[in-house]
Structure formats: C-alpha cells, structure tokens
Amino acid sequence: MGLAVENVSKSYGDLSVLKDLSLTLQKGEIVGFLGPNGAGKTTLMRILTGYLTDWEGRIYFDSEDLKSNPQAVQKKLGYLPENNPLYGDMYVKEYLSFVGGLYGKNKLPIENVAEKVGLQNHMSQKIHTLSKGYKQRVGLAAALLHDPELLILDEPTTGLDPNQLHDIRQLIIELGKEKTIFLSTHILSEVEALCDRVIIIKSGEIVLDTALKRLRAKEKQIVEVTFDYRVEITALERIKNAAHVKNIFDFKYEIEFDTPEDRRPLVFDFAHDNGLKILSLQHKSKNLEQLFNELTAS
Numbered sequence: 001m002g003l004a005v006e007n008v009s010k011s012y013g014d015l016s017v018l019k020d021l022s023l024t025l026q027k028g029e030i031v032g033f034l035g036p037n038g039a040g041k042t043t044l045m046r047i048l049t050g051y052l053t054d055w056e057g058r059i060y061f062d063s064e065d066l067k068s069n070p071q072a073v074q075k076k077l078g079y080l081p082e083n084n085p086l087y088g089d090m091y092v093k094e095y096l097s098f099v100g101g102l103y104g105k106n107k108l109p110i111e112n113v114a115e116k117v118g119l120q121n122h123m124s125q126k127i128h129t130l131s132k133g134y135k136q137r138v139g140l141a142a143a144l145l146h147d148p149e150l151l152i153l154d155e156p157t158t159g160l161d162p163n164q165l166h167d168i169r170q171l172i173i174e175l176g177k178e179k180t181i182f183l184s185t186h187i188l189s190e191v192e193a194l195c196d197r198v199i200i201i202k203s204g205e206i207v208l209d210t211a212l213k214r215l216r217a218k219e220k221q222i223v224e225v226t227f228d229y230r231v232e233i234t235a236l237e238r239i240k241n242a243a244h245v246k247n248i249f250d251f252k253y254e255i256e257f258d259t260p261e262d263r264r265p266l267v268f269d270f271a272h273d274n275g276l277k278i279l280s281l282q283h284k285s286k287n288l289e290q291l292f293n294e295l296t297a298s
C-alpha cells in the first residue's frame with residue numbers, strides 16, 4: 001500500500017478544478033505529475049498535505065484516512081511548496097529548528113538531514129544570502145525533518161540555473177531511493193530524467209498514467225547534437241538506425257533513431273571518426289513530448 005486518491009473533486013466557487021480524480025502512489029516510486037498551467041496540480045498537492053480541507057472523495061495513506069485523521073497522514077508526508085516560502089532573515093539552523101518545533105518533536109535529526117541535502121556547511125548562513133539552489137535544499141531539509149515516507153514536491157526545479165538544476169535533480173534521485181516522491185513539473189525532460197512513472201492531468205482530469213519504461217519500450221528516440229563544425233546530413237544518416245536527420249540551427253542537428261536503444265555512443269564515435277567535437281548532446285523521448293502535446297492540446 002501507499003497513497004490512494006479516490007474520486008477526488010474540488011471546486012473554487014463555480015470553477016471545477018479537480019474532477020473525480022483517482023490515482024495511487026506505490027512505495028518507493030518517483031512519480032512525475034505533469035500538466036499545463038492551471039490543470040490542478042497544486043490544488044491536488046494542497047489537498048494531499050491537508051492544507052485544503054474542502055473537497056469531495058477519499059484519500060488514504062496506508063490505512064489512515066486523510067479526512068478523519070489528517071495528522072496521521074501528515075506525519076507521513078513532507079511537502080515542498082511551489083516558490084518555497086522561507087524566512088529569509090533566519091539562519092538555516094534556526095529555521096530548521098523552528099520548523100522542527102512545528103512538528104512538536106524536541107529531538108530532531110537536523111544535522112543528519114542537513115548533511116543529506118548538502119547543507120552542512122551553510123547552517124550559520126542567513127537564508128536570504130543563499131543561492132536559489134541552496135534555498136531549495138533548505139526547503140527540502142524542512143520537508144524531510146520528520147522523516148516522511150512520501151515527499152510532495154511542487155515544481156522543485158523552477159527558476160534554477162543549469163548547475164543547480166543538476167544538483168537538485170541528483171538530490172531528488174538520492175532521496176527517491178528511500179522515499180516515495182510525487183513531483184509536479186512542466187518540464188518533460190525532468191520527468192524522463194527522474195521518474196519511474198508519469199501522470200498527466202488536463203483540466204482536472206487524468207489523461208495518462210503510465211510507467212516510463214512502457215513508454216520507452218515503444219519510443220523513437222531523438223538525439224540533439226551540436227558539433228563544432230558543419231556536417232553533411234547524409235553522413236549523419238549513415239549512423240546505425242538513424243531514420244531522419246534535421247539541421248536545426250548552425251551546427252546543431254536533430255537525429256531521430258527508430259530504436260529505443262541508446263544511440264548516443266554511436267554519435268560520439270561519429271564525431272571522433274570525423275575529427276569533430278561535440279559541444280552539446282541531448283537525448284529526448286519523442287513519445288512523451290508527442291503524447292503530452294496530443295493529450296493536453298485544447
């Protein structure tokens with residue numbers, strides 16, 4: 001068992017935001033929650049954390065019912081809200097003790113949690129002096145203090161620069177080894193990099209709920225590569241399984257392969273054999289992007 005959401009509906013006045021929505025989260029999964037802006041992602045997350053109480057349906061965590069025993073469920077959940085509101089004037093350690101106090105526990109593993117999220121050398125710093133990536137770490141530490149089983153992360157990487165993005169994603173992968181993670185995002189590549197499963201929501205209804213593995217098995221892959229020099233399209237088309245090659249911009253090419261097998265090593269070999277340097281290389285799943293566009297088009 002894990003979390004079960006059964007037939008949940010929620011309206012704000014006349015606006016129906018969640019419509020008879022059901023999903024389950026199994027222990028140990030990292031699940032990506034995708035949808036266009038306004039689809040209802042934050043609303044569901046706020047319901048799960050007990051912040052919103054006026055809704056219909058049933059939600060359980062193991063055998064605990066959220067409506068009749070919210071505290072029992074809240075103990076098992078950690079929440080990193082969108083925009084991660086923090087008290088900038090507090091020192092990191094002070095803030096974590098303060099949040100710990102809200103859980104009503106006097107002995108909290110603050111140092112352990114700080115180390116887990118890489119904050120151990122920043123404990124005496126004021127929060128407003130930290131970079132956005134480190135502020136996210138403080139938010140994550142706060143969400144982890146009571147050792148929850150499920151972490152709910154609302155757009156955890158929005159606004160991060162590429163280095164911070166990489167670090168926070170690594171951290172989420174690490175945390176996912178011990179915890180169930182439910183994370184909302186509108187970045188498809190993030191779901192591909194982090195998640196075992198994807199749930200897509202549109203106008204308050206689930207339009208896709210599937211394991212990434214199943215998508216990958218069917219997928220055509222696209223490799224986007226930038227070389228340091230111009231390359232003949234016909235030469236790139238000779239790489240094994242290359243089905244279609246497009247020159248996107250200057251020395252940047254998109255190669256579509258008709259196999260789910262990772263063909264990046266062959267692109268490296270191609271560059272090496274032709275005396276080229278690779279300036280960037282990105283792997284994209286055509287299926288997820290296509291599915292998302294098809295399923296969420298209005």
Ligand code: ADP
Binds near residue numbers: 035040042043
């Ligand atoms: P998402 O997180 O997917 O962007 P939200 O759950 O934030 O979507 O919002 C879903 C819909 O509910 C949007 O149309 C939004 O404007 C509306 N909404 C969200 N919060 C409120 C609120 N407190 N009062 C009224 N409408 C709201």
